[in-house]
Amino acid sequence: MLKTVVRKEHKNDWEKRTALIPSCAAELVEKGFPISIEPSEIRVFSDSDYAAAGVPTNGCPENGQFIVGIKEPPVDSIQPQQVHLAFSHTIKGQDYNMRLLQKFIDQKATLIDYEPIVDENGERTIAFGRFAGIAGAIDSFMVAGKKLQARNQETCLSQVKQTWQYRSIDEIKASFAQIDVNQGKPVQVLIVGTGKVGKGSEEVCQWLGLPKIDIQTLLDNKPPAGSWYAVASSRHINRRKDGQAFDMQDFIEKGAEAYESAFDQLLGKFDILLQTPYWTEKYPKHLDRNRMLEHQANLPMVVGDISCDINGSLECTTKASDIDTPAFTYDVASGTSHDGISAEGISVMSIDNLPCELSRDASEHFSDVLRGYMNNLMSIELDKPFEDCGLIPELSRAVIVYNGQLTPSFQYLQAYLDEHNQ
Numbered sequence: 001m002l003k004t005v006v007r008k009e010h011k012n013d014w015e016k017r018t019a020l021i022p023s024c025a026a027e028l029v030e031k032g033f034p035i036s037i038e039p040s041e042i043r044v045f046s047d048s049d050y051a052a053a054g055v056p057t058n059g060c061p062e063n064g065q066f067i068v069g070i071k072e073p074p075v076d077s078i079q080p081q082q083v084h085l086a087f088s089h090t091i092k093g094q095d096y097n098m099r100l101l102q103k104f105i106d107q108k109a110t111l112i113d114y115e116p117i118v119d120e121n122g123e124r125t126i127a128f129g130r131f132a133g134i135a136g137a138i139d140s141f142m143v144a145g146k147k148l149q150a151r152n153q154e155t156c157l158s159q160v161k162q163t164w165q166y167r168s169i170d171e172i173k174a175s176f177a178q179i180d181v182n183q184g185k186p187v188q189v190l191i192v193g194t195g196k197v198g199k200g201s202e203e204v205c206q207w208l209g210l211p212k213i214d215i216q217t218l219l220d221n222k223p224p225a226g227s228w229y230a231v232a233s234s235r236h237i238n239r240r241k242d243g244q245a246f247d248m249q250d251f252i253e254k255g256a257e258a259y260e261s262a263f264d265q266l267l268g269k270f271d272i273l274l275q276t277p278y279w280t281e282k283y284p285k286h287l288d289r290n291r292m293l294e295h296q297a298n299l300p301m302v303v304g305d306i307s308c309d310i311n312g313s314l315e316c317t318t319k320a321s322d323i324d325t326p327a328f329t330y331d332v333a334s335g336t337s338h339d340g341i342s343a344e345g346i347s348v349m350s351i352d353n354l355p356c357e358l359s360r361d362a363s364e365h366f367s368d369v370l371r372g373y374m375n376n377l378m379s380i381e382l383d384k385p386f387e388d389c390g391l392i393p394e395l396s397r398a399v400i401v402y403n404g405q406l407t408p409s410f411q412y413l414q415a416y417l418d419e420h421n422q
């Protein structure tokens with residue numbers, strides 16, 4: 001069984017999450033699993049919390065065989081033949097992490113990524129999506145409150161704080177229950193996406209007491225007065241170019257080749273957009289520069305780009321914001337943006353590490369799932385060929401690099417590596 005170290009996070013001072021909380025780590029230690037914790041001054045659970053639970057806190061990633069983290073590890077930390085488990089942010093061929101991917105290959109190491117861990121139906125089994133949706137919606141409502149105040153408009157959203165300022169989800173629920181959405185300017189929200197991130201955002205709308213309306217009401221151009229939220233899926237915002245009926249499987253396979261955005265039919269009917277779906281260049285954009293210029297008077301005042309696709313589906317997302325500076329404002333006419341929340345323009349919340357604002361709740365959920373995989377992960381047989389290494393299918397599908405070689409499902413990344421290395 002591999003000697004395992006739960007490493008501290010290095011991304012920034014807000015990254016306080018942990019892959020294994022003290023109670024889960026202790027349970028594994030009691031069963032004889034060789035697990036230790038790398039000391040950290042910022043982790044949401046302190047070193048003393050782990051020590052009190054009987055978990056060693058002298059872990060050193062340099063000396064471990066299996067290194068467990070949340071965000072991608074520092075490039076120079078990868079040791080020969082090590083196994084790392086993390087959100088590596090490499091599966092789209094992200095240029096900024098190709099050096100990291102190459103390091104795994106050079107060190108004949110193994111990289112397992114959380115993102116491709118899915119069940120037989122393709123559903124991710126271990127993720128922070130719900131917490132990203134929750135934090136993204138709350139922060140977007142906070143931004144909307146400040147924007148309306150800048151416009152000298154009364155709003156119930158002025159009572160909403162940034163997510164990290166609440167101690168827990170329970171405190172958020174209690175606080176939101178005191179807000180009257182019928183006071184001040186109506187809160188009218190469109191959530192795009194029905195996955196875990198979208199459902200997390202929808203939870204926040206429900207805690208706030210917003211009534212849900214059918215998306216067809218907006219498509220029929222009959223938006224009701226007052227406060228509400230609606231949820232749109234891909235079939236509501238895309239149409240086939242040849243006029244045939246929308247087909248989800250066909251859309252997934254063909255994307256922008258056969259489909260175009262129909263997002264303009266919803267513009268002007270809501271004030272706050274919460275964008276949650278997975279997106280790549282294969283699919284249509286919904287707010288490109290031309291559409292924003294054409295519909296400038298009907299654009300939402302706040303965009304919560306929870307998926308944070310920079311210059312992606314929403315071209316007003318020109319960069320990622322951060323927890324210290326949660327929003328910037330995009331000027332449509334000039335195509336430029338500046339930090340902060342201004343009365344005019346589109347204020348964009350695009351924080352790319354939203355679950356950090358709910359570090360304790362998010363870590364507890366994540367750890368509860370991960371502990372069920374640990375026995376299989378720590379028992380990987382690295383001296384055998386990849387197909388015989390002993391991982392269950394869910395985990396085997398998530399191995400990007402095995403002993404320095406891209407696995408069959410991820411061979412496409414070689415082209416990105418070649419381009420980066422040139």
